Amino acid sequence: MRQSYVTAPAEPVVQRRVAVDSAGEPPILEPVSSSPNDRGTPVTAATPRPTRDHPRGASSSETSAPENAVALSSGRIKLRRALVLIAMTVMVPGSAQLAAGNRTVGRWGMRVWGGFLALVAILVLIGFSAPSVLVEWATQPWLVQLTAVVVVIAAIGWALLIVDAWRIANPPDLSRQHRPGFALLAGGLAFAIMGGSVFAAGTLSSHAGMIGEVFGGGGETEAHAGRYNVLLLGVDATVHREGIRPDSITVASVDEETGRTVLISLPRNLQKIPFPEGSPMRQEFPAGFDCPDNECMLNAVHTYAENRHDLYPDADDPGLAATIDAVSGATGLNINYFALIDMAGFEALVDAVGGIRMDINQAVPIGGGGQKVESYVGPGEDLLLNGYEALWVARSRVDSSDYARMQRQKCVMAAMLNQLDPVTVATKFQDLAAAGKQIVRTNVPPDQIDDLMKLAGGAQKLPLRSVMFTPPAITPHDPDFARMHQMVADEIAVSERLDAERAEKDGGEKAPEQSPETADAPADESPADEPPASDAPAADAPRDEPADAPPADPQPEGAGGNTDDLGEVCAAR
Structure with a gap:
């Protein structure tokens, strides 16, 4: 007998569609009680998966803190x-x-x-x-x-x-x-x-x-008798007059090994200047730069030669070339280089380095020469001068002589030398460069700057020596050029003797170098008997003059009488 089986009816299945949760997770399929499908198989229904951030039964406020911490x-x-x-x-x-x-x-x-x-x-x-x-x-x-x-x-x-x-x-x-x-x-x-x-x-x-x-170049790069001789010309470009007439004329004679420097200051009203052999000006003035109206002074040489280009046809600046010849004839030194400085622009140079410090022993007027005296510089010790004040210290003529002004100019130059240290140059180079391009012109070639900078560093460590051609030693309207040459040679000899003594103390041996030859009177005297350096001019030496000689002519305007006290005018710091 065939046995039959009857399948019990399954529960109805209802398929529900559940959306994917916010995290994008697929739904979980779980069987649910439902009516059977047409095949009699149970159907699973989708139930949502709990999200990662929101567990089952947890609210969004309870999970916001961890989410923010992670972010x-x-x-x-x-x-x-x-x-x-x-x-x-x-x-x-x-x-x-x-x-x-x-x-x-x-x-x-x-x-x-x-x-x-x-x-x-x-x-x-x-x-x-x-x-x-x-x-x-x-x-x-x-x-x-x-x-x-x-x-x-x-x-x-x-x-x-x-x-x-x-x-x-x-x-x-x-x-x-x-x-x-x-x-x-x-x-x-x-x-x-x-x-x-x-x-x-x-x-x-x-x-x-x-x-x-x-640095245009063109100067003589070879030292003469172991020295570099640099002509420093200060030109006041603010003065309205014919041609260029230097107001400050100084030669810096620098030892080529040690840098020890001798400053030689020449009065601008020096007359009857002899020119060295080979100079075109010597053909014009074989007996010296002299003329009946007494206008042929040292600072007028530039203007004369500037109007006579035929004398120096190959020179870019005939007046400057003639001035170099004149200074060479007056001092007996061969000039290597020149530096032309605009005294009006000098103010910018001093300001560029932050001012200079000086001792001013006699008050210097600011003004004069057609201008009202507005104030004074000094007196006082260790004064910090700005460019404007330093300029007037160097150029003022009121209540003083040309020779006192020469002394002040020397003090200003010495102060600049002492205070232009490498740190100042490095930190204020742009200001110095801007000022330098406006006020300085020189024939020092660029490849010689290194040597001169090393010499300047040596000069800063040594005291400056100086020669000033002032009364009573030298009378500008009737100078004794043989004696001037001797004064220069003697002072240089003293400078070289000091270098030799210093070298011996340091354990080295540096024989005194031969003094530079002068044009008219070579120096053969030993420097051993020379007096110590002084800012004042040398004492007057006996001169061979007849007993009934007429009295000397009056000094030119601006010239002082006895100038033995010039060392009391100022001092560089």
């Missing part, structure tokens, strides 16, 4: 990464690109940076072992200009690497509150680097421009 931590990590990338680029350009960006760019950036560090190390080594090499390079205008261009190009590349590091940091991933500050930081650093490079390039360009404009 805050992620934002800080991204910001820290961005700052590290910027810092890497600032300290080692290219390192950020090598770590997280274009590796090729990063490698090139780091190679350039490594080359720069190696170059700096080499320059520092040269600076300690052979500083003259650096100075020689620094006095080549083309090399300085090339360096300025390289600095700007390198800075542009560095700034672009910082911008690229900002890009690599992916600013959109940063939180909104961090994006503006990070952009300002990156932009500020790039701008600072570009600004610094522009400043450095400007300083280098000023340096190159000053070398090209001021």
Whole structure:
């Protein structure tokens, strides 16, 4: 008998569609009681999976704190990464690109940076072992200009690497509150680097421009009898008169080994000046620069030769060439170089170095010469003079003689020499360069700047000696040039003897060098009997004059009488 089976009816199944939860998780399929389908199989219905952030039975307010903490931590990590990338680029350009960006760019950036560090190390080594090499390079205008261009190009590349590091940091991933500050930081650093490079390039360009404009070259580079003789001419460009008439005429005779300097001041009203052999002016004035109206003074030589270009056809400045010949004839020295200084622009030079310090023992009027005396400089010790005050100390003629003015000019020059130290020059170079281009012109060649700078450094450590051709030793309207030559030679001999004694004390041996030969009276006397240096002129020596000689002519306007007290006028600090 065939047995039959009866299937019990299944519960009805109702299929429910449950939406995917907010986290995107697939639904969980679970069997539910329902009516059977047409095949009699149970049907599973979907029930939602609990979300990760919102467990079953938990509200959104209960889970918001952990979510915010995770987001805050992620934002800080991204910001820290961005700052590290910027810092890497600032300290080692290219390192950020090598770590997280274009590796090729990063490698090139780091190679350039490594080359720069190696170059700096080499320059520092040269600076300690052979500083003259650096100075020689620094006095080549083309090399300085090339360096300025390289600095700007390198800075542009560095700034672009910082911008690229900002890009690599992916600013959109940063939180909104961090994006503006990070952009300002990156932009500020790039701008600072570009600004610094522009400043450095400007300083280098000023340096190159000053070398090209001021140091024209053409002077005699060989020392004469172991000395460099530099003619310093102060010209007052504010005075409206025919031609250029130097108001300050000084020769700085510098020892080529030690830098010890002798300043020789010549009065501008010196007459009957002899010209050396070979000078075109000697053909015009074989008996000396003299004329009936007594206008043929030392400061008029420039104007005369400027009107006679035929005398110096090959000279760029015939008046200056004639003045050099005149000073050579008056002192018996061969002049190597000249420096023409505009006394009016001298104010800018003093201000550029922050002023000079001097002792002013006699009050100096500010004004005069058609101007009202508005005030006085000094008296006082260790006075800090600005450019305007220093200019009047050097040029004022009111209530004083030309010789007192010469002494003040010497004090001003000595103060400038003492206070122009390397730190001042380095920190105020742009101001000095701007002032120098306006007021100074010289025939010192650029390749001699190094030697002269070393000599200037030696001169700062040694006291200046001086010679002044003033009454009663020398009468400007009727000077004894043989005696003037002897005074110069004797003072130089004393200077060289002091160098020899100093060398012996230091354990070296430096024989006294031969005194420079003079045009009319060579110096053969030993310096052993010379008196100590003094700012006052040498005492008057006996002169072979008849007993019934007529009295001397009155002194020219502005000339003083006895000038033995000129050392009390001022002193340099």
